[in-house]
Amino acid sequence: MATTSASGPTPSARPHEGSANVAPAPAPQPAPTRPGQPAPISRLGIAAVVVTVVLWASAFVGIRAVGPSFSPGSLTLGRLAVAAVVLGLLVVPKLRGLPRGREWWPILAYGVMWFGGYNVALNAAEHMLDAGTAALLINVNPILVAVMAGVILKEGFPRWLIIGSLIAFGGVAVIALGSGQRSTADVAGVLLCLLAAALAAVSVIVQKPVLRKFPAAQATWFGIMVGALCCLPFSGQLITELQAAPLPATLGLVYLGIFPTAIAFTTWAYALSLIDAGRLAATTYLVPGTTILISWLVLGEIPTVWGLVGGVICLVGVGLTRRRSR
Numbered sequence: 356m357a358t359t360s361a362s363g364p365t366p367s368a369r370p371h372e373g374s375a376n377v378a379p380a381p382a383p384q385p386a387p388t389r390p391g392q393p394a395p396i397s398r399l400g401i402a403a404v405v406v407t408v409v410l411w412a413s414a415f416v417g418i419r420a421v422g423p424s425f426s427p428g429s430l431t432l433g434r435l436a437v438a439a440v441v442l443g444l445l446v447v448p449k450l451r452g453l454p455r456g457r458e459w460w461p462i463l464a465y466g467v468m469w470f471g472g473y474n475v476a477l478n479a480a481e482h483m484l485d486a487g488t489a490a491l492l493i494n495v496n497p498i499l500v501a502v503m504a505g506v507i508l509k510e511g512f513p514r515w516l517i518i519g520s521l522i523a524f525g526g527v528a529v530i531a532l533g534s535g536q537r538s539t540a541d542v543a544g545v546l547l548c549l550l551a552a553a554l555a556a557v558s559v560i561v562q563k564p565v566l567r568k569f570p571a572a573q574a575t576w577f578g579i580m581v582g583a584l585c586c587l588p589f590s591g592q593l594i595t596e597l598q599a600a601p602l603p604a605t606l607g608l609v610y611l612g613i614f615p616t617a618i619a620f621t622t623w624a625y626a627l628s629l630i631d632a633g634r635l636a637a638t639t640y641l642v643p644g645t646t647i648l649i650s651w652l653v654l655g656e657i658p659t660v661w662g663l664v665g666g667v668i669c670l671v672g673v674g675l676t677r678r679r680s681r
Contacts (some may be wrong), residue, residue, distance in 0.1 A: 393406065400629040404638050410622075412645035413614035416653055417607050418481065419541025424604035428589035429479030429596050430611075435583040437612025439576070442621065446576040458568065461561045466581025470620075471559035475586070476551040477547040490656060493548060494527040494643065499556035500636035507560055508632055523640035523672025529665030556636075562624065563632050571624035579616070640669045 418430070425433065454462060477493070501520055565574050597605060626635055644665065 363502045385517055397629065400626055403626040404447045404630075404635070406622045407619045407626065408638060408641045408645055409649075410615045410619035411639070412642045413620075413643075413649050415646045416609060416649050417615065418478065418610045421604045421607040421611070422478075422481070424600040425596050425608065426585060426589075426592060427475050427482070429593035430478050430608065431474040432583065432586035432589045432593050433608045434474065434612040434616050435579050435586060438616035438620075439579050439583050440612050442572065442576045442579065442617040446572050450573065451603075454569070457612065458565075461565050462574070462577045463581055465558035465561045465565075466578040467585055468554040468561075470578050470582025471585035473551045473554040473558070474582070476547045476554065480544045480547035480551060483547070493552050493555075494524060495549065496552040496556050497633075497636040498524065499553060500559050501633035503556060504559045504632040504636075506564075508563060513633075518670045519641075519675030520637050521672070522675060523637060526665045526668030526672055527640055527643050529661055529668060531593060541674065559632050559636060563627060566624060566628040571628055572621050575617075575624045579620070592623075595652055637672075640672060644669050 402658060421430065501517070561576070562574065569577070600608075623635075640681075647663075
């Protein structure tokens with residue numbers, strides 16, 4: 356294989372007298388990724404995805420544990436307050452400047468929609484719907500993200516992303532249909548769950564460009580602060596419920612603030628800065644299956660056969676979203 360020298364042309368390679376001047380050859384550029392081919396992901400990116408899925412799955416178990424002690428709004432404010440303090444300890448010392456002018460608009464948007472509205476809506480919905488129905492409705496989110504990313508972010512609609520997403524969604528449906536509970540078919544709960552899914556999907560699209568200007572931890576902290584400010588009307592309720600809550604419920608609230616919020620949303624933002632929004636969103640199909648495993652280990656809830664089968668289907672579907680189109 357022919358090689359080139361990085362130190363310029365050698366004497367024997369100089370053009371002869373009278374020959375046309377030859378411009379130096381441009382440096383070789385890496386081959387661009389063809390449309391439909393997922394770009395390689397670093398090990399840190401893969402680790403960030405795994406951490407996000409596991410911690411977000413653990414949030415469902417945590418919310419179930421502390422739900423009797425905290426109402427939807429106060430639970431959201433408590434989580435965000437803890438996350439703002441913990442993540443702020445890491446972000447503020449390295450913060451060299453705040454967003455300016457129009458840079459605030461997308462941050463305000465996903466701060467209000469995702470960190471504020473999504474959490475309140477989902478917490479409220481889970482008081483009305485069984486776990487299977489909630490899981491099925493929330494996992495409309497990756498499909499919404501894939502569609503909006505294809506149109507707005509110009510990520511296109513790779514064939515294997517669509518096929519894998521549909522298969523993974525089918526796995527979630529199997530988990531939901533195999534739930535031991537039956538849907539209460541509460542219209543308000545269904546609408547709140549769909550609202551939460553839509554808010555999350557739009558927030559992913561809005562957050563993606565912000566990560567080109569700000570590190571993941573900073574972008575997450577900004578959003579958490581905005582969401583916390585929006586939830587301040589629940590502060591009185593939070594104080595009252597904290598006074599009455601047992602210690603395990605309070606510790607559970609702290610856990611939700613540190614791990615599924617401060618850490619998981621940061622690892623999500625980091626992964627989103629590396630991976631197309633549509634492909635990354637597809638990995639959240641793994642959350643329901645992971646939740647079943649965590650619930651099995653922590654709460655002793657034995658998963659049903661349908662839950663295990665659905666989890667395997669989700670794994671296959673997410674794996675297919677990473678397949679290269681020819």
